[in-house]
Amino acid sequence: MSDQKRVFLVDAFALIFRGYYAFIKNPRINSKGLDTSAIMGFMNSLLDVIKRERPDHLAVCFDKGGSVDRVEMFEAYKANRDETPEAIKIAVPYIQEILKAMHIPIMVKEGFEADDVIGTLSKQAEKEGYKTFMVTPDKDFAQLVSENIFMYKPRFGGGYDIWGIPEVQEKFGVETPEQVIDFLGMMGDSADNIPGLPGVGEKTAKKFLTAYGSMENLLANTHELKGKMKEKLEANGELGLLSKKLATIMLDVPVTFHAKDFELDQPDIEKVTELFNELEFRNLLVNFTRTFAVENAEKVNSAENSSEEKVKTVAKKAATAPEGQFDLFAAPGSGSVSDAEIASGFKTIKNTDHFYQHIDSPLSRKLLIRKLMEQTSVCFDTETTGLKALEVELIGIAFSFEKGKGYYVSFPEDQEETRLILEEFRPFFESEIEKIGHNIKYDIKVLSNYNMPVRGKLFDNCALFNQSRYAS
Amino acid sequence: MRHNMDMLAETYLNYQPVSITELIGKKGKNQLSMRVVPIADQTEYAVEDADITFQLKQLFTTELESGNVTKLFNDIELPLVSVLTAMEIEGINVNTDFLKELSIALSDDINRLEKEIYEQAGEEFNIASPKQLGIILFEKLELVKKPKKTKTGQYKTGEDILSFLAKDHKIIRDIQEYRQYKKLQSTYVDALPNEINAKTGRIHTEYMQAVAATGRLSSNNPNLQNIPIRTERGREVRKAFVPKDDNHVLLAADYSQIELRIIAALSEEENMINAFKNGEDIHASTAAKVFNVALENVTREQRSNAKTVNFGIVYGVSAFGLSNQTNLSRSEAKELIDTYYETYPKLKAYMTSQVEFAREHGYVETVLNRRRYLKDINSRNAMVRSGAERNAVNAPIQGSAADIIKLAMINIHNRFEKENFKSKMLLQVHDELVFDAHKEELEIIRPIIKHEMENAFKMSVPLDVEIDLGENWLEAH
Numbered sequence: 001m002s003d004q005k006r007v008f009l010v011d012a013f014a015l016i017f018r019g020y021y022a023f024i025k026n027p028r029i030n031s032k033g034l035d036t037s038a039i040m041g042f043m044n045s046l047l048d049v050i051k052r053e054r055p056d057h058l059a060v061c062f063d064k065g066g067s068v069d070r071v072e073m074f075e076a077y078k079a080n081r082d083e084t085p086e087a088i089k090i091a092v093p094y095i096q097e098i099l100k101a102m103h104i105p106i107m108v109k110e111g112f113e114a115d116d117v118i119g120t121l122s123k124q125a126e127k128e129g130y131k132t133f134m135v136t137p138d139k140d141f142a143q144l145v146s147e148n149i150f151m152y153k154p155r156f157g158g159g160y161d162i163w164g165i166p167e168v169q170e171k172f173g174v175e176t177p178e179q180v181i182d183f184l185g186m187m188g189d190s191a192d193n194i195p196g197l198p199g200v201g202e203k204t205a206k207k208f209l210t211a212y213g214s215m216e217n218l219l220a221n222t223h224e225l226k227g228k229m230k231e232k233l234e235a236n237g238e239l240g241l242l243s244k245k246l247a248t249i250m251l252d253v254p255v256t257f258h259a260k261d262f263e264l265d266q267p268d269i270e271k272v273t274e275l276f277n278e279l280e281f282r283n284l285l286v287n288f289t290r291t292f293a294v295e296n297a298e299k300v301n302s303a304e305n306s307s308e309e310k311v312k313t314v315a316k317k318a319a320t321a322p323e324g325q326f327d328l329f330a331a332p333g334s335g336s337v338s339d340a341e342i343a344s345g346f347k348t349i350k351n352t353d354h355f356y357q358h359i360d361s362p363l364s365r366k367l368l369i370r371k372l373m374e375q376t377s378v379c380f381d382t383e384t385t386g387l388k389a390l391e392v393e394l395i396g397i398a399f400s401f402e403k404g405k406g407y408y409v410s411f412p413e414d415q416e417e418t419r420l421i422l423e424e425f426r427p428f429f430e431s432e433i434e435k436i437g438h439n440i441k442y443d444i445k446v447l448s449n450y451n452m453p454v455r456g457k458l459f460d461n462c463a464l465f466n467q468s469r470y471a472s
Numbered sequence: 473m474r475h476n477m478d479m480l481a482e483t484y485l486n487y488q489p490v491s492i493t494e495l496i497g498k499k500g501k502n503q504l505s506m507r508v509v510p511i512a513d514q515t516e517y518a519v520e521d522a523d524i525t526f527q528l529k530q531l532f533t534t535e536l537e538s539g540n541v542t543k544l545f546n547d548i549e550l551p552l553v554s555v556l557t558a559m560e561i562e563g564i565n566v567n568t569d570f571l572k573e574l575s576i577a578l579s580d581d582i583n584r585l586e587k588e589i590y591e592q593a594g595e596e597f598n599i600a601s602p603k604q605l606g607i608i609l610f611e612k613l614e615l616v617k618k619p620k621k622t623k624t625g626q627y628k629t630g631e632d633i634l635s636f637l638a639k640d641h642k643i644i645r646d647i648q649e650y651r652q653y654k655k656l657q658s659t660y661v662d663a664l665p666n667e668i669n670a671k672t673g674r675i676h677t678e679y680m681q682a683v684a685a686t687g688r689l690s691s692n693n694p695n696l697q698n699i700p701i702r703t704e705r706g707r708e709v710r711k712a713f714v715p716k717d718d719n720h721v722l723l724a725a726d727y728s729q730i731e732l733r734i735i736a737a738l739s740e741e742e743n744m745i746n747a748f749k750n751g752e753d754i755h756a757s758t759a760a761k762v763f764n765v766a767l768e769n770v771t772r773e774q775r776s777n778a779k780t781v782n783f784g785i786v787y788g789v790s791a792f793g794l795s796n797q798t799n800l801s802r803s804e805a806k807e808l809i810d811t812y813y814e815t816y817p818k819l820k821a822y823m824t825s826q827v828e829f830a831r832e833h834g835y836v837e838t839v840l841n842r843r844r845y846l847k848d849i850n851s852r853n854a855m856v857r858s859g860a861e862r863n864a865v866n867a868p869i870q871g872s873a874a875d876i877i878k879l880a881m882i883n884i885h886n887r888f889e890k891e892n893f894k895s896k897m898l899l900q901v902h903d904e905l906v907f908d909a910h911k912e913e914l915e916i917i918r919p920i921i922k923h924e925m926e927n928a929f930k931m932s933v934p935l936d937v938e939i940d941l942g943e944n945w946l947e948a949h
Contacts, residue, residue, distance in 0.1 A: 021623065033852025190625060286482075346488040349520055356519035358511055379526035383506050383518050390561065390669055390676055395506045398518035400526040406519035410511055438477050438525045441557045441678070448561050458553045461480065461528050463681040464536070464545055 004131045007262060008055040008152065009107075009118045011136035012062045016042045016095065018137055018154065020088055027087070030280040038091035043098065043284055045154060049135055050264070051291050052160070053152075057130070057262035059121070060099055061107040061114040062092075068111040070246055076193050077246060094279065101271035105261050109253050115140060116250040122149045124257035133162070140189075142168045143180035143249060173206040175213075182215045185244030194246045195239055198232045215244045267292055352404070359409045365424055368399070368407050372428045375401045377459075379436035382443045389445035394418055397425075422450050432456045481524050484531050489524060490517050544840050548878050549681055555885040555897075556679045556689075563674030564898045564908070567714045567944070568665045574708055578657045581705070585650040592643040599650060602629045615641055652703060660699060660709045667694050677899065686867055687842045687874040689900055696901050713899075713945035716908045720895075723909040724948035725921050725939045729754060730873045730903050731786050737931040738839075738868065739822030743815065748933045755779035761815045762808065773799075781812050785819070786869050788862035823865045830864035838871035839929060840879075873903060876935070880928035881905065887920055906945060914941075 019041015027037045050058070070077045099106055107117050118141070122132040126148045133152040134141050141151050142163060151163035161167070168177045186205040188196020200208070212218040219237045222230055233240070269292065276285040359368050372378055378401045384392040393415065400406035409425075411418040429435075429452055437443050439462040444454045481487045495517055496504040506514060536542045590596045593612065597604045606627025610619035615637055620628045631651075637644045667675045675694065683690045691697055700706030715722050732754060736744040747757040752767075759778035760767040770778075780797050781789065791806035800808060813820040827849075830836050835845045844867040848860035877900065884897060884905070895913045899906035905925070909917060918939060925937040942948035 029848065029851060029853055029856050031847055031851070033850075033856065035853070346482060346486060348488050349490055349516060352487070354520070354523065356515050356523070358515040360511075377529075379522045379529065381518060381522045381525060383514060385505055385507065388669075391671065396514055396518055398515075398522035400519060400522035403527055403530075404523060406523045406526075408515040408519050410514065413507065436526060436529045438521070438528075440553060441560060444554075444557045445561055448557075458550055459529055460550070460553050460681075461525060461532060462476065463549045463553055464532060 004129065004148075005056045005259075006053070006131045006133060007057040007059075007122075007125045007257075007259075008049060008053065008133045008135055009121055010046065010049070010058070010060040011114050011118060011134065011138060011141075012042070012060050012095070013114060014136045014138050015045045015154070016088055016091055019043075019045060020085065020091070034090065034279070035087035036091075036279050036281070038085075038088045039094050039098075039279060040281060040284060042091070042095055043281070044287075045135075047284070047287055047291050049152070049160075053133070055133070055264055057259060058264045059105045059107050059262050061117045061121075062096075063114045064108045064110045064112070066111075067113045067116070069250070070113075074194075074242060074246055076195075078192050094275070098272060098275050101275060102267040103265040104267075107255060109255055112250070112253045116253045117255055119144050119249040119251050120253040120255055121257045123251050125259075128257065128259065130259070139171075140180075140184060140247065140249065142172060143177055143184075143247075145177040172209075174209055179209055179214065181244055181248050182213075183209060184247035185215050185240060186218075188243055189247065192246070194243050196243050197240045198236055199229060204229075215240050354404045354406075356405070357407050359407050365409065365421070368409070369424060369428060372399060372401075372425075372433070373431065375433055377401065377434040377436060378428075380443065381437060382446045384446055389442045390449065392446060392449070394422070394446055394450065419450050422447070422452055426452065429454050430456075434459060436460075438462055477521070477524065480528055485524065485527060487524065489520055492517070541841055541843060544842050544875075548840065548875060548882070551882045552681065552878050555881050556681070558885065559897055559899070560676050560678055562896045562898055562908075563669065563672055563676040564906070565673070565714045565716055566664060566668060566675050567712050568668070571661050571664055571712050574712070575657055575661045578653050578661060578705065582650060582653050582657070585646050585653070589643060589646050589650065592646070599647065600654070602626060605629045605647070609643075613643070615644070652700070653705060656700065656705060656709065660694070661712075664694060664709075664712060679900070684874075685844055685863075686870040687838065687844075688870060689874070689878075691901075696899060699901075707946055710946035710949060711944045713906075714943065719912075720908045720910055721914070721941045721943065722945055722948040723895075723907040723914075723918070723921070723939060723941050724945065725905045725907070725925055725937050726949070727873070727877065727903040727925065728936045728938055729782075730876070730935065731869050732782055733933040733935060734839075734869050734872045734876075734931070735786055735819065735822070737933040738872070739816075739818045740932070741816045741818040741822070744819070745933050755782055758782055758812075758815070762811050777808060781808060785812070787866055788823075826864045826868060827861050830860070836864050836868050838868050838875050839931070840872070840875040842871045842875060844868075844871060876929045877903060877905070877925075880925040883924040883928060884921060887924065888917075891916075893917060904949070906948070909941065 016038050020038035022041050023037035027035050028040050029035055046060070049055070066078065096106055107121065108114075109117055115138070118134050118136075122134060122144055125132045126146065130148070132149045134144065134149070135152045135154075137154050145151060145163060145165055145168045147165065151161075151168075153161045153163055155161050163171070165177060168180065169175065172180050172183050174180060174183060183205050184194065184196075186197050186200050186208060187202055188194045188200075197205075208218050212221060219233065219240060222233045222237075225233065269289070272288060273285060276288065359365055378399055380400075381398045382394060383396040383398070384394055386392040393413075394411050396408055396410045398406055398408045409421070411421055429447065432455070434457040435454060436459040438460070440454075440458055440460045447454055478489055478491070481489050493499075495509055495513060496506060509517075536545055586599065589599055593608045595608075595612075597608055599605060603626050606619070606629050609615050609629065610627045620633065622628055631648070634644050634648055638648060664675065669676055677691045677696055678693050680690045680692060689697075699709050701710075713722065732744075733748055735741075736748060743761065744754070744758075747754055753775075755778045756767060756770045756775050758781070759765075759770040759774040762778055762781075763770070763774050765774070777798050777800065780794060784794060784797070789809070791802055791809055794800065794805035794809065795802045798805065826836055830846050830849045834847070834849065835843045837843050844863065846860045846863055846867075848856045849864065851857040851860065881897065881900060888895065888897065893913055893916075894910040895917050896908050897905060898908055905921070907917070907921070922937050922939055926935045928935070940948045
């Protein structure tokens with residue numbers, strides 16, 4: 001990672017709409033009957049970005065009153081839009097309230113669209129030496145991309161694409177990002193009701209751009225064209241230029257980038273908790289506390305370690321991956337999980353007293369079996385080579401009959417030997433002792449592969465779960 | 473399953489277990505086998521699971537008592553675990569040759585339909601592409617004046633849209649059929665052979681007890697609850713399920729009209745209870761009462777309409793829904809429903825009382841106190857609320873049916889174990905049980921199955937079970 005500071009500018013409405021439609025088939029309605037889909041969708045995206053990127057600076061930009069200039073230019077601009085859904089209208093004040101509690105600046109300028117606000121801010125930040133990421137799924141932003149300005153585009157189905165110059169060149173078939181404006185102007189945009197050039201779609205627009213480079217140059221050279229297209233373009237030059245203007249994101253909105261104001265700060269946890277509780281965002285609250293708990297831990301860390309970044313990363317890795325090599329397989333970004341857990345209030349194996357023993361000799365097995373036979377109720381859990389119970393091999397069985405204590409019997413790859421060791425446990429499995437499991441059908445089936453029946457009373461947490469009051 | 477446990481641990485124990493991905497990596501090709509994980513890590517991970525499961529059990533035992541469901545859990549859900557395990561291990565034979573033939577037949581059907589659709593469209597296009605299909609239907613053929621569009625500007629071509637047009641346009645009916653066959657072929661006919669266990673040569677469905685909110689079982693790998701039975705081709709999939717060998721036949725035992733019997737009993741609706749007690753044809757009997765004609769003068773159409781209402785009532789059918797399913801106009805449907813409630817007045821009273829109970833307590837219960845919590849019952853949103861209200865009526869009915877068939881399964885399983893029968897219970901689908909019945913045991917097990925199912929739970933309405941045999945599931949059904 002370079003030392004350049006990073007600013008994230010979030011296109012609020014684009015993410016709100018996106019969040020809202022993500023839940024459209026199954027809207028989130030809380031017990032008060034409030035449709036919280038849009039709020040939840042937006043907050044999920046926002047926390048996701050914070051967790052993934054840990055931006056130094058962050059602001060969320062809203063539209064207010066639409067674009068006065070564009071409507072003045074072209075009355076029909078965005079006139080085809082459906083009425084904003086009720087749930088989104090309700091969502092905006094809640095989201096702004098939450099952002100305030102999170103101490104995240106809200107950027108909005110009456111009479112301007114968020115696009116223009118983001119455009120202006122990113123160019124200003126670029127001048128001050130920052131790297132800007134515009135968090136939006138809206139392709140129109142591609143025109144702003146530069147060496148220091150990127151699109152941070154949520155991918156359908158999770159994750160993000162980062163669009164820099166090469167990506168924009170490839171997606172739009174342009175040489176410079178600015179040509180995206182020409183591209184949009186030529187083909188128009190039905191979502192914004194930008195007319196574009198009649199008869200020009202994506203393919204033709206790309207062809208024209210390759211040949212002429214810009215709208216103006218195309219219109220100046222229509223004599224090179226033939227037939228219908230020539231007629232159409234010659235008759236509609238004005239419309240083309242207007243469309244280009246409409247598609248141009250403004251860079252002179254009266255807003256100012258103050259780095260200090262955009263610094264990602266500690267949120268007012270109490271206030272956010274209160275808001276989330278009111279909205280009944282249980283999981284989101286966990287997610288939130290975890291996100292900012294890491295933040296905390298890191299801050300403490302870096303305060304203690306004056307020698308910065310490197311030490312921090314090494315320390316984190318050491319904490320989660322005692323075996324070194326396993327870090328290779330850790331999920332991306334999971335390096336700081338353990339800090340998060342401790343700080344988020346969940347207990348984990350690392351901060352909980354436990355005594356788990358590996359059993360691997362005939363004598364220790366004998367002692368374990370003797371102990372098992374004295375119990376009235378024992379939990380057991382198999383470890384295997386896969387998921388299909390009737391096709392897998394047994395690797396180990398864990399037993400527990402006392403909180404915080406348990407035993408792990410491992411089995412060799414040799415199946416004959418496995419069978420023999422398992423036989424030692426027959427008295428237990430055939431006994432009347434209650435057997436507890438989580439999806440115990442799986443474990444019984446695994447043992448059935450070795451002709452080991454499981455008798456006695458069974459208890460399965462899985463089988464009961466939706467009888468719980470907390471089941472949804 | 474594991475995921476589920478992590479959630480339980482976080483919720484109930486405020487504890488976050490070691491994640492499996494930390495140990496062996498994410499799901500997929502590169503996931504490691506547990507075998508290569510150092511034994512110390514295996515121990516920590518595996519015993520933690522057992523430890524947590526043990527702790528959760530202690531907690532849930534208390535939770536069950538406070539929710540007054542200990543009996544349900546001890547008498548049904550827990551004993552059922554062994555029954556389901558035995559059924560899963562047993563598995564069922566599948567005739568792969570037949571499936572291959574069926575797949576070819578379906579391909580023929582699909583090709584034929586494709587040609588007919590192209591012909592009606594006047595050109596070839598990709599029927600599976602909603603975009604292309606929309607353009608053909610709404611731009612080229614202009615079947616509708618103002619077609620609905622999706623957010624992205626495409627025409628909507630979903631089943632809900634097509635079903636309204638089906639009556640008037642052959643091309644729509646052909647497309648619906650085409651889609652059905654495609655779905656059938658990919659999800660069942662071609663997929664079932666992949667589910668066959670290499671060692672046993674059989675299919676071993678997995679049952680889940682706690683997924684369906686009603687208490688019904690659901691199944692997976694493959695999901696047998698969803699095999700279509702309303703179309704002929706769909707039913708044919710059942711032909712692929714065959715007996716173990718020549719010494720066995722498949723036996724299917726099916727509760728008839730169990731949900732209607734339950735609602736009759738729960739509502740204490742004498743008119744309906746008596747019809748069941750007298751062994752009357754319930755749909756004809758309902759028709760006679762509703763249309764005010766003598767039982768022997770009920771027409772086929774009247775019976776069929778009464779049948780639709782009888783089945784629909786449990787699901788809170790509306791006049792709108794009923795008129796869609798029958799030839800009745802909206803107002804005729806409304807009149808039919810009104811008369812229905814007049815005929816069976818206690819039914820309506822029962823339904824109202826269930827909704828009121830839910831509003832007050834936040835849940836409804838089955839005959840064996842299985843609860844369904846309905847958090848939306850007081851929602852301000854009328855759509856959401858009415859959904860919860862329908863569930864308040866429906867959950868006790870469906871849930872009681874689930875209670876009853878689960879009890880029957882436990883009793884049958886225990887009887888079979890005790891008598892050491894060669895015959896085995898194999899499947900549970902909807903209100904039906906399927907067995908590999910050993911031919912020599914047929915005379916003994918047939919009455920046992922019927923008796924255990926019909927007497928699993930005593931109500932003021934007798935339960936009725938129909939048993940059939942066959943060389944495949946369709947024949948037995």
